Amino acid sequence: MIKLLTTSDKETEEIGLYLGKVLKKGNVVCLSGSLGAGKTVFIKGIASAHNVHDPVTSPTFTLINEYEGDVPIYHFDVYRISHVDEMYDIGFDEYIYGEGIVLIEWADLIKEILPHNVIWVFIDRFNSYDEKTVNNRLISIDFREDSFIEEKFFEMLKSKGKQVLDN
Ligand SMILES: Nc1ncnc2c1ncn2[C@@H]1O[C@H](COP(=O)(O)OP(=O)(O)OP(=O)(O)O)[C@@H](O)[C@H]1O
Ligand SMILES: [Mg+2]
Numbered sequence: 714m715i716k717l718l719t720t721s722d723k724e725t726e727e728i729g730l731y732l733g734k735v736l737k738k739g740n741v742v743c744l745s746g747s748l749g750a751g752k753t754v755f756i757k758g759i760a761s762a763h764n765v766h767d768p769v770t771s772p773t774f775t776l777i778n779e780y781e782g783d784v785p786i787y788h789f790d791v792y793r794i795s796h797v798d799e800m801y802d803i804g805f806d807e808y809i810y811g812e813g814i815v816l817i818e819w820a821d822l823i824k825e826i827l828p829h830n831v832i833w834v835f836i837d838r839f840n841s842y843d844e845k846t847v848n849n850r851l852i853s854i855d856f857r858e859d860s861f862i863e864e865k866f867f868e869m870l871k872s873k874g875k876q877v878l879d880n
Pocket of ligand 1: 719720721722723724725726746747748749750751752753754755771818847848849850
């Protein structure tokens with residue numbers, strides 16, 4: 714688990730960019746965090762690492778947006794899903810085992826159908842009523858068994874002078 718603190722949306726996007734740089738096709742990143750936590754901001758960073766020039770916004774009327782980059786980026790937002798079967802209806806398996814990188818906002822809502830080899834990004838806000846901390850976010854990234862990517866990401870953060878928090 715790697716934990717960091719960010720104090721602006723730009724910084725969260727930057728951390729997303731660094732994670733994006735160590736991701737490859739076939740990787741699945743699950744994002745969890747309350748409304749407005751910064752999941753889409755983080756995904757913007759991942760997409761920019763893969764030279765996506767399309768605007769990155771949460772899909773609202775569909776469950777998925779696809780972006781063209783140096784690899785395809787599949788951006789799911791399952792907040793409005795009513796049953797996990799909807800994922801199979803749109804061919805979730807083909808995305809998961811496909812040629813791109815899969816990013817899923819609100820992935821906790823479809824936990825039962827996720828492959829086990831996924832990276833989890835948790836974004837937590839602090840007390841949003843306090844002006845001093847309103848833009849602070851705790852980002853915790855659980856790489857599960859993917860220690861290779863974890864190591865590369867950690868090295869990347871270090872080379873960029875980013876401070877990680879002790880566990
Ligand atoms: N440190 C920060 N990191 C990320 N976003 C921040 C930060 N500080 C402030 N913000 C603001 O919080 C909001 C995050 O919005 P974003 O759409 O990324 O959230 P989300 O988690 O995707 O929400 P939703 O569940 O509605 O999709 C933006 O308005 C952004 O400017
Ligand atoms: Mg969002």
